[in-house]
Each structure stands twice: as structure tokens, then as C-alpha cells.
Amino acid sequence: MSLNDPNHVASRAGLVNRLPRWLVPNMTGVHLAAVFIALLLLGLLLVPVAQVMIVAFQDPATGAATLQNFVDFFKTSLFRESFWNSFYVSAMSVVVATAIALPLAYITTRFHFSGSILIQSLGFIPLIMPPFVGAVAMQLIFGRNGTVNLLLRDWFGFDIPFMEGLNGVILVQSIHYFPFILINLSASLRNIDRSMEEAAQNLGSHGLRLFKRIVFPLAMPGYIAGAALVFIKVFDDLGTPLLLNVNNMLAPQAFLRISSIGISDPMGYVISVILVVFSVLSLWASFLFMRGKDYATVQKGGGGMAKRSLKRGEKIIAYGAVIFILMLVLSPHFGLLLLSFGTIWSYAPLPDGYTLQNYVTMWEGSKTFIMNTVLYAGIAATLDVIIGTAIAYIVLRTGIFGRKGLDYLATAALAVPGVVLGIGYLRTFHAIDVPFTDEPMASWWVIIALALMIRRLPYALRACMAALQQVSLALEEAAESLGATKRRSIQKIVIPLMTGGILAGFVTSFATAAVELSATIMLVNSNSDAPLSYGIYLFMQTPSGRGAGAALGIVAVIVVAIGTIASQFIIERDKKLKSSGDAH
Amino acid sequence: MKKAGITIENVHLAFGDTKVLEGVNLDIQPGEFFAFLGPSGSGKSALLRAIAGFGPTPEGRILIGDRDVVGLDPWTRNVGMVFQSYALWPHMSVRDNVGFGLKERKVPSAQIRKKVDAALELVELAHLADRMPNQLSGGQQQRIALARTVVVEPDVLLLDEPLSNLDASLRVHMRRELLRLQRQLGLTTIFVTHDQEEANTTCDRMAVLDKGVIQQVGSPLELYDRPESLLVANFLGTANILEGKVEIKGGARRFVTKTGDLLPLPDDSVGEGGNIVLRPQNISISRTQASGSLPGKVQHSEFLGSQIRYLVSAGGTEIVVDQSHRAGHDWIETGADVHLVANTQSAVVL
Numbered sequence: 052m053s054l055n056d057p058n059h060v061a062s063r064a065g066l067v068n069r070l071p072r073w074l075v076p077n078m079t080g081v082h083l084a085a086v087f088i089a090l091l092l093l094g095l096l097l098v099p100v101a102q103v104m105i106v107a108f109q110d111p112a113t114g115a116a117t118l119q120n121f122v123d124f125f126k127t128s129l130f131r132e133s134f135w136n137s138f139y140v141s142a143m144s145v146v147v148a149t150a151i152a153l154p155l156a157y158i159t160t161r162f163h164f165s166g167s168i169l170i171q172s173l174g175f176i177p178l179i180m181p182p183f184v185g186a187v188a189m190q191l192i193f194g195r196n197g198t199v200n201l202l203l204r205d206w207f208g209f210d211i212p213f214m215e216g217l218n219g220v221i222l223v224q225s226i227h228y229f230p231f232i233l234i235n236l237s238a239s240l241r242n243i244d245r246s247m248e249e250a251a252q253n254l255g256s257h258g259l260r261l262f263k264r265i266v267f268p269l270a271m272p273g274y275i276a277g278a279a280l281v282f283i284k285v286f287d288d289l290g291t292p293l294l295l296n297v298n299n300m301l302a303p304q305a306f307l308r309i310s311s312i313g314i315s316d317p318m319g320y321v322i323s324v325i326l327v328v329f330s331v332l333s334l335w336a337s338f339l340f341m342r343g344k345d346y347a348t349v350q351k352g353g354g355g356m357a358k359r360s361l362k363r364g365e366k367i368i369a370y371g372a373v374i375f376i377l378m379l380v381l382s383p384h385f386g387l388l389l390l391s392f393g394t395i396w397s398y399a400p401l402p403d404g405y406t407l408q409n410y411v412t413m414w415e416g417s418k419t420f421i422m423n424t425v426l427y428a429g430i431a432a433t434l435d436v437i438i439g440t441a442i443a444y445i446v447l448r449t450g451i452f453g454r455k456g457l458d459y460l461a462t463a464a465l466a467v468p469g470v471v472l473g474i475g476y477l478r479t480f481h482a483i484d485v486p487f488t489d490e491p492m493a494s495w496w497v498i499i500a501l502a503l504m505i506r507r508l509p510y511a512l513r514a515c516m517a518a519l520q521q522v523s524l525a526l527e528e529a530a531e532s533l534g535a536t537k538r539r540s541i542q543k544i545v546i547p548l549m550t551g552g553i554l555a556g557f558v559t560s561f562a563t564a565a566v567e568l569s570a571t572i573m574l575v576n577s578n579s580d581a582p583l584s585y586g587i588y589l590f591m592q593t594p595s596g597r598g599a600g601a602a603l604g605i606v607a608v609i610v611v612a613i614g615t616i617a618s619q620f621i622i623e624r625d626k627k628l629k630s631s632g633d634a635h
Numbered sequence: 636m637k638k639a640g641i642t643i644e645n646v647h648l649a650f651g652d653t654k655v656l657e658g659v660n661l662d663i664q665p666g667e668f669f670a671f672l673g674p675s676g677s678g679k680s681a682l683l684r685a686i687a688g689f690g691p692t693p694e695g696r697i698l699i700g701d702r703d704v705v706g707l708d709p710w711t712r713n714v715g716m717v718f719q720s721y722a723l724w725p726h727m728s729v730r731d732n733v734g735f736g737l738k739e740r741k742v743p744s745a746q747i748r749k750k751v752d753a754a755l756e757l758v759e760l761a762h763l764a765d766r767m768p769n770q771l772s773g774g775q776q777q778r779i780a781l782a783r784t785v786v787v788e789p790d791v792l793l794l795d796e797p798l799s800n801l802d803a804s805l806r807v808h809m810r811r812e813l814l815r816l817q818r819q820l821g822l823t824t825i826f827v828t829h830d831q832e833e834a835n836t837t838c839d840r841m842a843v844l845d846k847g848v849i850q851q852v853g854s855p856l857e858l859y860d861r862p863e864s865l866l867v868a869n870f871l872g873t874a875n876i877l878e879g880k881v882e883i884k885g886g887a888r889r890f891v892t893k894t895g896d897l898l899p900l901p902d903d904s905v906g907e908g909g910n911i912v913l914r915p916q917n918i919s920i921s922r923t924q925a926s927g928s929l930p931g932k933v934q935h936s937e938f939l940g941s942q943i944r945y946l947v948s949a950g951g952t953e954i955v956v957d958q959s960h961r962a963g964h965d966w967i968e969t970g971a972d973v974h975l976v977a978n979t980q981s982a983v984v985l
Contacts, residue, residue, distance in 0.1 A: 246722035249689050252709040253716045254736030254787055264735075268726045 080538060084441050085451050091438070092460045095505050099475025100327070100467055106478060107320035120317040129299065130318070134325065137301040140220050141286040145232075145278050147225035151376055152232035152277070158369050160240040163360045166373050174233050177380055179611040181566040181584065182227035183290030184604040185383025187591050189223050190214055190295065191396055192386045198400040219295045224285045226380055231284075232277035239273025240266070272341045279337035283330050287468030290568035290584075294591055301326060302470050306573065314477050323471040330466040384608070390601035397594075409598035413590075417603055419579055420586035423496070424565050427582050431503035432561035435511035436553045438504075443515040444541070448524070458512070465509045472502055473573025494576035502570045507560040514559065518552020519545070551625025555618040562614025566607045583607055638665035638823055639700035639790040641686065646695035648681055648847075655681045656693065657847045663825065663840075668817050670826045670834040672870070673844035679827045682844070683793050686825070687716045699790050710739075715789030715822075719796040721780040723768035729755070729779050730764045736787035754786035755779075757816065774805045778812075785820060792817070792824040798833060810837050831871050835859075843867050865985055868912045875913040877950045881906070881984055890984065892950040896929050898979055906984030915957040917978040920945055920967065928974035929954075933967055949975055 110117045124130050155174060159167040192198045193213035200210035213222055243266065251257075251265045267274075289302040298307060305322035312318075361369055391409050393402025442461055446454045464472075480492035492498060522545055530540035546553075568584040575581045578589070583603060590600025641663040648656035656678045663669045671679035684690045686697055688709035696703050704712050723732050733754055737747045755761040758778035768776060777797060784792065797813065798806045814837050817824045828834050834841045835855040843850045843858065843866075851858055851867045862868035865876060879892040881900070888900040890911045898911065921928070931949025943966060945956045956975060958964075967973060 244720060244722065246718040246720050247724060249687075249709070250716070250718055250722035250724075250783075251735065252689075253687055253714065254783070255710045255713075255739035256735070257708065257710045260739070265724060269724070271726070 081445060081449055082451060085445050085454070085457065088438055088441055088445075088457060089453075089460075092457070092505075095501055096460065096464055096467070096472075099472065099479045102478045103320050103323045103471055103475045104327075106317060107324045109317070111315060111317050120321045124318060124321045127318075130304065130322075133299050133301050133304045133322075136217055136297075136299055137286055140217050140224070140292075140300065141282045143217075143221045144224040144228065144285040145281050147221060148229035148232050148281050149274075149278065151225065151229040151380070152236060154372050155376060156233055156236040156240055158373065160237055161358060162365075162369070163358050164369060166370065169377070170373060174380075175230055175615075176384065177227045178230050179615055180227070180383060180387075180604075180608045181290065181568065181611075182223055182288065183294045183568055183584075184566070184587055184607055185227065185387060186219070186223045186291050186294040187597060188383045188386030188390055188601065188604075189226075190219070191390060192382050193222065194219075196398050201398070201400050214295070216297060217300075220285075220292050220297050220300070223291050223295065223383070224288065225281075226383065227291075228281045228284055229380070231280045232274065235273040235277035235280075236270055237273075239270040242273075243269045275337050275340050279333045282333050283466075286329055286333075287326055287470065288569065289468075289470050289572065290588070293572075294588065302468065302569065305470050305474065309474055309477065309573065314474070314481060319474055320478075323468075323474055326468045326471055327466065330468060334466055387601050387604050387608070390598060391605050393598060409602040413599040413602035413606070416590075416599060417583070417586045420581055420583045420603070421606070423581060424583040427496070427500040427503055427571075428561045428564040430497075430500040431507055431564045432511070432557045434501075434504045435507050435560045436515065436557045438508060439511040439515035439556060440519075440546070440549065440553055442512055443519040444545070447516065447519050448527075461512050462509045464505050469502075469506060469567065469569025469571075470573060472505065473570040476502055476570075476574060493574070496576075496580045499571055499574045499580070499582070502574060503564040503567055506567060506570055507564050510563070511556040511560045514552050514556030515549070518549040518556075521552070522548045551621050555621045555625075558614045558618040558621065562611040562618075565610050565614075583610075638821055640665040640667075640698075641791060641823060641825070642696070642698040643682075643686075644696040644698070646682070646685065646693045646697060648678075648685055648691065648693040650691065655847050656685070659695070659847075659849055661842060661849065661852065663823060665823055666821050667840065668814070668824050668826065668838045670828060670838035670841035671844055672828060672831060672834045672841050674829055674870070676846075677844040678847040679829075679844045680795060681847075683716075683795055683825060683827050686791075687714050687793055688712050713787070713790050714793060715784035715787065715791070716793040717777075717780050717784050717795065717797050719799060721776045721800075723771075723776055723780060723783075725768050727768075728764070729760070729766050729768065729771070732768065732779060733783045733786055735783065740787065750786055751782075754782040757785070757819075758782045773801050774809060777801065777809060781813075781816065785816070785822070789822070792820075792822045794824065794826045796827055796829070798828070798830075806833070813837060835871075843870060845870075860981065860983075862912065862983060862985070865910060865912070868983065868985070873915050873955055875915065875918070875952070875954045877911050877913065877952060877954075878909055879911065879950075880909055890979075890982075892929075894951040896950055897927065898929070898977055898982075899927050900979050900982065900984070904979070904982070904984065908985040910985045911979075912983040912985060913954070913977050913979075914981065915944070915955040916942075916959075917981050918954065918956045919976045919978075920947065920956045920958055921974050921976065922967065922971065924974045925976055928976045931973055931975055933969050933971045933973055935969060936967065938966065945973075947973060947975060 107120055108116055108118065110119060155170050158164050159170050190197060194200065195210065195212070195215070197214070199213070203210050212218055247265060247269060248261065251261050256264065287302060289306055292298070292300045292303045293306065298304065301322050305319045305326070308316050308322070309319040389402055390396060392405045392407070394404040394406050394408075396402035438461070442457050445451055446458045476498055477493050480495075480498060483492045484490060485492050485495045526544055526548065527540050530544045531537070535543065565582070566584050568588065571582055571585055572588065575585050581589070584607070587600050587603050587607065590596040590603060641661070643659055643661040643663075646656055646659040647654070659678075659682060671682060673679045681690060685693045686699075686704070688704065688707060692706055695705065697705050699712070699714065704714075724735075727735070730751055733751045734747045737750060742750070751764070752761060755764055758781055760775060760778055760782070763771065763775060763779075768779070771779065777800075781797075794813070798809055801809055810833055813826075826834070826838060838855065840852060840854050841858065842852045845866055851863050853861075855871075858867060859871050862871065862874075865874075868874040868876070877890075877892050877898075879890055882889055882891050888902060888904060890898040890900055892898070924930070929949045931947040931954065933945055934948050934953065935946040937944045938960070940960070942957045942959045943964075945958065945967065947954045947956055954975065
């Protein structure tokens with residue numbers, strides 16, 4: 052590695068020594084890997100997104116730089132409405148998700164509550180179901196002629212428009228994404244040292260004032276982090292509004308413009324720019340807000356906030372609230388299950404009868420979807436952990452120039468909505484042919500796998516970073532001092548010790564890539580190339596296909612659930628293995 | 636400021652099945668600087684928190700002035716507490732932290748400003764009013780925590796290991812500072828610590844706690860010179876404890892060690908127990924024998940600057956002897972046969 056290595060210098064003969072050093076870079080395997088990854092991210096992330104940005108600011112006829120597209124965008128009443136609707140739906144989803152998450156977080160962190168474990172585990176279940184999958188089931192339960200409204204009308208003579216238009220999107224999204232707020236807020240609440248609260252009580256504060264002035268402000272960073280995430284996810288989501296047939300929002304408009312008018316229509320690009328800008332803005336705002344606000348105040352050995360026991364009446368209220376919320380949150384799952392086993396379910400609180408036929412139909416009709424999913428998600432997840440491990444190593448263990456840039460670039464994919472990436476790929480790769488064929492790359496199935504890879508990379512990267520941080524540098528140095536080369540010590544020591552984390556990253560990437568819809572829906576060229584999520588979308592388009600679609604949805608839920616449980620299991624086992632190693 | 640005494644009557648406290656305090660009785664005088672001294676797990680912090688109203692409700696009575704506060708909510712007690720971690724709220728400026736209690740008491744904001752300024756002046760940090768807590772050093776945070784507590788004019792001031800998060804030199808400085816403030820404000824103060832030096836240097840009186848029971852109460856000097864139990868003797872400073880018994884021969888009292896060596900006791904000494912406590916500085920070491928001296932062998936010695944500390948096997952145990960060091964003084968080598976003479980005037984028989 053080192054330029055001061057005498058053998059190394061000696062091997063550089065004659066002319067080379069007289070050239071300026073920058074002309075003869077000291078390339079090693081690690082450097083080559085870094086360059087390769089940089090090129091990959093450039094080609095698959097930076098260039099497509101830049102393409103989208105550029106086209107948005109170009110005159111479609113002449114190619115000259117212009118703001119005319121944006122003017123046109125805001126002149127069109129449909130787009131203005133879509134813009135406002137997307138904003139409204141995202142903000143309301145944050146509000147509703149907060150209303151769901153806040154009581155759960157508060158009850159589990161502040162009180163001795165036997166239902167806490169239930170909340171901790173069931174609270175995560177929404178995340179294992181892609182929101183668009185639950186959307187149709189929600190329609191059947193909460194829709195105008197769904198279970199709840201039929202019963203309300205029978206019993207009380209009125210109904211509630213839960214699922215009418217934007218309400219439906221808000222309900223489905225907030226039920227799906229509230230765990231982001233729950234997880235972050237609970238962690239923040241748990242990290243408040245009890246002396247923070249006791250000091251306030253000691254000075255005369257209690258009850259709601261204490262919560263308002265001390266507890267909530269201290270938990271604010273966690274709340275903001277969760278809320279920003281919910282806002283972005285909802286703002287960018289394509290699948291849910293599409294399945295609920297709500298088209299007057301930004302992401303569906305972008306999709307419809309590109310798929311119906313074509314990739315030369317500038318409006319899809321303008322919408323993409325707006326989506327990206329909002330993603331970046333909300334990430335930036337939450338970053339600004341949290342800067343210098345590390346409020347984790349738990350002292351060494353000290354506990355978090357004091358938990359107190361609930362009084363009888365409080366217990367009833369707490370259980371009532373928790374059960375109500377959990378029923379609401381689990382309703383898409385129940386609905387989907389019923390739908391998948393139901394014969395006909397229309398204008399009735401429950402399906403007319405039960406059958407396994409939907410699963411047979413699903414299996415016959417979606418073998419290709421499932422095979423494709425395994426292939427695409429497998430490729431994406433494999434590439435993710437390979438690239439993730441390499442970036443983690445380069446960032447944490449080498450001094451390569453620009454190594455942080457790799458990390459930032461890979462993580463930047465978080466701020467790129469799936470629709471935008473899809474549009475970028477269509478635009479960038481439609482002009483490039485697949486090697487040895489006349490087919491454009493944009494319609495090649497490999498592109499779908501690569502898009503999934505880029506979309507999941509930030510998460511896999513975090514998993515690999517965490518895994519590598521747990522491998523002490525001394526272990527690697529010990530191998531090197533015993534004569535192992537860099538490459539051998541990475542192979543024999545670092546990678547094996549990272550296996551647990553890498554595997555967990557792989558499983559999570561695989562499971563979430565398997566149900567990704569927003570990028571894939573843009574890139575699927577023919578049904579034979581379509582993955583499972585697109586299959587569900589197709590099934591759900593017709594009333595007769597809904598049963599089979601639900602059955603396929605159940606498959607998707609099971610895939611993600613198994614993935615989540617497996618990755619948890621691997622992480623736990625890995626932790627045990629490492630801690631038992633420490634004990635010796 | 637008004638001064639309130641604290642009376643603790645037969646207080647019992649348990650965390651579930653674990654008994655933390657068992658029958659604690661104490662009388663703390665108005666304006667007194669009082670310390671709870673004890674090892675970790677002795678119940679000293681639990682007792683302090685019980686006075687402030689934190690943790691499970693104890694049995695017994697805790698009177699502040701003449702008000703029994705047991706069962707009252709912490710925010711109604713008007714007891715000021717400074718936490719070990721300082722517990723400054725990171726989302727509020729120094730001024731907001733200090734003004735918090737006044738705001739809770741609905742003090743008009745003009746007055747809050749004045750009182751906060753005065754409190755910051757008192758701890759000499761008026762120039763840091765607009766900083767955030769994470770911009771302060773440990774010592775500064777400590778003073779702000781103190782200012783935040785005293786600004787509400789509590790009836791009593793409770794300090795929970797207030798110096799334990801500071802480095803050694805700052806600790807010495809801060810304990811003088813604490814004493815100055817306590818004297819200036821005249822507040823009845825309880826100081827919890829596991830460090831006997833801290834307790835000795837600051838408090839008027841202290842209570843030594845162990846296993847939830849008060850072992851002894853008294854001034855630092857009383858506890859050091861007249862410990863009532865081996866535990867207190869051991870906890871305050873270094874104690875050499877020799878086993879044996881008290882004998883009276885020819886009208887004179889003496890202590891016979893279990894190795895048969897004799898230590899004459901002063902006639903007015905009391906105590907009939909089987910142990911004699913000798914402080915290291917009250918024993919002299921010599922190569923030559925003298926009357927009533929105890930023969931021994933040097934096992935180890937350390938030069939500590941102002942003194943040399945010898946570890947001598949004698950009287951059936953190992954005895955620590957501190958010899959103050961002056962230039963030209965002899966340093967007796969390890970393995971040497973020596974004779975120890977104990978100044979039994981100050982010895983305690985337990």
C-alpha cells in the first residue's frame with residue numbers, strides 16, 4: 052500500500068520514476084474497487100437522475116434551456132391540484148400516523164403495561180406489507196360499501212367516507228408508515244434520563260406541563276426524524292394512489308404522462324424534479340432541526356424515564372386505545388386474508404363463502420411473476436451486499452481520497468423516488484442497445500434488477516457499515532502482523548466476522564426489493580418480465596382477479612415477514628456468538 | 636431565607652423485596668450542612684430521594700420544618716435537589732434552565748429575570764446566561780444546576796453526589812465553593828457522598844450508612860476519633876484493628892493481643908471489646924526496642940512524599956504505620972525487624 056515501502060519503490064523502474072507521481076497512480080485492488088463502484092453509481096444513479104433534471108429544464112422541441120415547462124406545469128389546473136393533493140395527503144398522513152404512534156409510544160415507555168411487548172411486535176407488522184397490497188383490502192373494509200360502513204348504515208343509518216378519494220390514501224399510508232414514527236419516538240423517549248424529569252418535578256412541574264416543557268421537546272428529534280421519513284415516503288409513493296384509483300397526485304401523474312404520452316413529454320420530468328426537491332428539502336429540514344440536538348441523556352448505568360403503574364381506570368383506557376389502534380393497523384392484513392380465501396366479497400360485511408381456488412388461480416397465473424421476483428430481488432440483494440461491504444470497507448478502513456463521497460452517493464438514493472429513478476432509466480437507456488441485440492436497454496429485464504439494487508443500496512450499506520464497525524481493527528492488524536496480506540486478512544478475518552450483518556442486509560434487501568412497485572411499474576416492458584408486485588397490480592385491476600391478487604399479496608407478505616424474522620434472527624445469533632467470544 | 640430542620644422518624648423503604656432503608660431516625664438542624672456517607676448500595680441516595688419525593692413511598696415520617704412530606708408529590712415539597720448528572724435540560728438555554736422553577740411558580744417575568752441574574756451572579760456565571768448546556772464544562776454545568784435549584788428558595792437543599800462527575804482538582808475547588816454558598820445562603824443542606832474526604836471537608840455533621848441502617852451520627856472529628864463500630868472505623872480513614880482482650884493488672888488497664896503482646900491503655904479509657912483500633916499516624920516505628928513496644932517485620936514500604944507508609948507484620952496481623960518524612964530521615968528496608976510503639980491515648984477499644 053504505502054509509497055514508502057522500499058520494495059515497491061524499487062519495482063518502479065526507470066522512466067516511471069521520473070514522471071510526476073499523479074500520472075502513475077498507486078492502484079491496488081481496493082482502489083480499483085472504489086473506482087468501479089464510483090462508475091457504477093455514476094451510471095445507474097447520478098446520470099439517470101441528472102437526465103431527468105436536465106430534461107425538465109429543456110425545451111422539448113429545441114433542447115434549449117428554459118423554465119417554460121415549470122410555467123406550463125403550474126398553469127395546468129390538474130397539476131396544481133395534484134401538487135396540492137400530494138402535499139395535503141403527505142401532511143395529513145403525518146398527522147394521522149402521529150395520532151396512532153404517539154399514544155403507543157407514550158404508553159409503552161412511560162407505564163408498566165403488560166401489552167407493551169404486543170405493541171412492540173405488532174407495531175412493526177404494517178411494515179411487512181407493501182402499502183399498495185393492503186389498499187384493496189382496506190377498500191373492502193372501510194370503503195363506501197365496505198364492512199364498517201355497511202354495519203354503520205345498518206345500525207345507525209350513516210356512514211363515514213374513510214376511503215373516499217384522498218382520505219383513502221391518507222388512511223392506507225398512515226396505517227402503513229406510522230411505525231417509522233413509533234420506532235423513532237419510542238427510542239427518543241427511552242433515551243431521556245429520568246433525572247431530566249425528576250429535576251422538573253423537583254422545581255414544581257408535573258403532569259401535562261411537564262410533558263409539554265420537558266418530555267416532548269427532548270423527544271422531538273426522534274419525532275421529527277420519523278415524521279420527515281413518513282412525509283417523504285408518502286409524497287413519493289406511486290403504488291397506493293394508483294391502486295386506489297386516485298390519479299390527481301404527483302407520482303401517479305408522472306407515471307400516467309410517461310406511460311400514456313411517452314418519454315418525450317416534459318411534464319413527467321417536471322414532476323420528478325418537484326418530487327426530488329421535496330425529498331431533499333424534508334431531509335434537509337429534519338437535518339437542520341436536529342443539528343446539535345443530541346438529546347440522548349441516559350447516564351451510564353441509569354435507567355430511562357421512571358415507569359409508573361397504571362390505575363384501574365387508566366388501564367382500561369390504555370387497553371382500549373391500544374386494542375382499537377391495533378385492530379385498525381391490522382385490518383389490511385385481515386382484509387387481505389379474507390379476500391384471498393373468499394369466493395365473492397361485494398356489498399357484504401364478509402365474503403359470501405370461502406375457498407382455496409384463489410390460491411390455485413394465483414399459482415397458475417403467477418409462476419413467472421414469482422420466478423422473476425426471485426431472480427430480480429436475488430440479483431439486487433447480492434449486488435447490494437457486495438457493493439455495501441466494499442463501500443463500508445473503503446470508508447471505514449482506508450484513506451482513499453473521496454471515500455466519503457461514495458458513502459454519500461450511495462445514500463443519496465434515499466432521496467430519489469422510485470418513479471424518478473424509473474423515468475431516469477427509461478430516458479437514459481432507451482437510446483442504448485443491449486450488447487449483441489437490437490433491443491434497447493430500457494426494456495431489458497436486467498435494468499429492473501439494477502434499479503432495485505440502487506433503491507435498496509442505502510439500507511444494505513447501513514447494515515454492512517454496522518457489521519464492519521463491530522469488527523475491531525485490531526483483529527485485522529493481528530492477522531497482518533502474522534503475515535497475512537491485506538487481501539488475505541479481508542478474506543479470512545473481516546468478511547467472515549461480518550457475515551451476520553451482511554446476511555441480514557441481504558435478507559432485508561431481498562424482501563423489500565421483492566415488493567417494490569414504483570420503479571418497477573415504470574420499467575416493466577412485458578408481462579413475462581414482470582415481478583410479483585406488478586403481478587398484484589395487474590390482478591387487482593379487475594374485480595374477478597382480486598381474490599388471486601390477494602393470494603399473491605399474502606405470498607408477498609409472507610416473503611417479507613420471513614425476511615424480516617430471518618434477518619432479526621441472524622442479527623441476534625450473531626450478537627450472541629460475538630458476546631460469547633468476548634467472555635473467553 | 637427561612638431555615639427548616641429535617642426530622643426523619645423510623646423510615647423504612649423497600650424496592651420490591653429488597654430492603655433499602657431499615658428504621659432510619661435522624662435529626663438535622665436548621666442551617667446545618669449534613670452529609671450522608673456510605674458505600675454504594677448503602678441506601679444513602681435512596682434516603683435523599685425519599686426526602687425529595689422520588690422512588691417508592693417510604694413508611695415512617697419525614698418532617699421538613701413541621702410538615703410531614705411522606706406521600707406528597709415531589710412538586711409540592713419545595714425541596715431543592717441537585718442531581719448527580721446535573722440534569723440540565725439540553726433544549727433550554729442556561730437562563731431558561733435557571734428560570735424554569737420560577738416560571739412554574741408563576742413569578743412575573745421581570746422578576747424572573749432579576750432573580751435568575753442574581754442566582755447566576757451567585758455562582759459567578761452571569762456571563763454564560765445565553766449559552767446552551769452542552770457548551771458548558773462539567774464544573775460550569777454543576778454551578779448552573781446549583782443556581783437552578785437555589786433560585787426557587789427551597790426549604791432545604793439536597794445534593795446527590797454533586798462532585799462525582801468532576802475531575803480531581805475541580806472537585807477540591809467545588810467543595811469549597813459549595814461550602815461558601817451554603818454558609819452564604821444558610822440553607823439546610825444534605826450532601827450525599829461515598830467519599831469520606833468530601834464529607835470531612837464540608838459538613839458540620841454526617842451520618843454513616845451501611846445496608847440501609849445508620850451506623851453512627853456525629854461531626855467528622857467525632858466519627859474519626861471515636862468510631863462506635865469497626866465498620867465506621869474502617870470507613871473513615873485507615874484503621875489497624877488488632878484482636879485480643881482488655882485486662883486489668885495491678886490497677887492498670889492494658890490490651891493483650893492474641894499473640895500475647897501487651898499494649899498499655901490509659902486509665903480513663905473505656906471499652907471492653909475484643910478489638911483495638913489504632914490509626915497509622917499514631918504508631919511509631921523504630922529499629923530499637925522500647926517499653927511496651929510490639930515486635931514486627933517490615934513487609935513492604937511506600938514513599939508517599941510527606942510520609943513513608945510501612946506495612947508491618949505484628950500482633951498477629953498486618954499493621955499500617957505512617958511515619959512523617961523529614962529530610963535525612965531513615966527509610967527502613969523491607970525485611971527489617973522493627974518495634975512499633977502505639978500511642979494508645981487515641982486508641983479505641985470496640
